[in-house]
Amino acid sequence: MKYIIITFFIILISCKTTMNTNQNTVFQLDFEKNELGRYTDKNLLEDVGDIRWKIIEDKATIENDSIHGKVLKVKYPKGGIGPKETGIQFDKEIAKSKEYYLDYFLKFKKGFDFRLGGKLPGLTSGGSKYTGGIHPKNGEGWSARYMWRDKGAMIVYFYYMDNKHKWGDIVEMDTIFSTDKWYRITQHLKMNDTDKFNGIMEVWVDGKQVTNEREVRYRLAPLGEIDTFYFSTFHGGNTEDWAPKKDSYIYFDDFKVTKNKPKGLE
Numbered sequence: 001m002k003y004i005i006i007t008f009f010i011i012l013i014s015c016k017t018t019m020n021t022n023q024n025t026v027f028q029l030d031f032e033k034n035e036l037g038r039y040t041d042k043n044l045l046e047d048v049g050d051i052r053w054k055i056i057e058d059k060a061t062i063e064n065d066s067i068h069g070k071v072l073k074v075k076y077p078k079g080g081i082g083p084k085e086t087g088i089q090f091d092k093e094i095a096k097s098k099e100y101y102l103d104y105f106l107k108f109k110k111g112f113d114f115r116l117g118g119k120l121p122g123l124t125s126g127g128s129k130y131t132g133g134i135h136p137k138n139g140e141g142w143s144a145r146y147m148w149r150d151k152g153a154m155i156v157y158f159y160y161m162d163n164k165h166k167w168g169d170i171v172e173m174d175t176i177f178s179t180d181k182w183y184r185i186t187q188h189l190k191m192n193d194t195d196k197f198n199g200i201m202e203v204w205v206d207g208k209q210v211t212n213e214r215e216v217r218y219r220l221a222p223l224g225e226i227d228t229f230y231f232s233t234f235h236g237g238n239t240e241d242w243a244p245k246k247d248s249y250i251y252f253d254d255f256k257v258t259k260n261k262p263k264g265l266e
Helices: 002-024 041-048
Strands: 025-029 060-065 069-076 088-097 099-108 117-125 142-149 153-159 169-176 182-190 199-205 208-216 226-235 248-258
Touching: 002 025, 025 041, 025 088, 041 088, 060 248, 069 226, 088 099, 099 117, 099 226, 117 153, 117 182, 117 248, 142 182, 142 226, 153 199, 169 199, 169 208, 226 248
Parallel strands: none
Antiparallel strands: 025 248, 060 069, 069 248, 088 226, 099 182, 099 248, 117 142, 117 226, 142 153, 153 169, 182 199, 199 208
8 A cells, every 4th residue: 555655646746747847838849750851831730730821842851860860951942032932931829928938959051051141930929020121110019030140140130119220130149150060049038017128038059148138128018928939040131142052951959938947058
């Protein structure tokens, strides 16, 4: 009887831990259950469920990686610019919240042509609405994707209620991407109260903090809660000088949106 009781409590604790983990993670995407080869619209829907829209168009495949197992390989064809010609995009709605962490891994394949830059996935409020030169006029939303720039420099590409530039503002960070190396990038966004400048934007690369902004005004509360994981990656810009001069590739894996701070961050 004693051993039965002990076993029961072990099972109960295990179930509770699993439940708490599930409650903490609001979105998760890895590619382990996929077959090697072409990644299709059907595969995406099976992996993430309902989405608002998508652009894949034969620019994504599943490959084996010695470190991460099955990963998503995204193609940026020679001479292409924008989301229809390079990269892939989809817009996944998540439960609204004032605070989330986005954590994922990426690797630029050896020989990747950074050119003038391109977009990388991030969190938004309003889906993909506040991008492409469209600014929120009444503090109702925002977007905070990453970008790589020429020579691999990394920034946050930010649309929000106090935009100073037509094509979004830049949040600098002291990070340069190399090719043929896996990086873990983690984004923490916490919304401001009412119309105050007390929102938070933090970024870590491989666990080291590279951005720590604590006077951000994303929105006019209660509008503008975080509501979207926006998988947006392409070369551009919208002019030919942004286009890669050869076929280029990025690998992605292990996307998670969580309520609590992920382990392994400074």
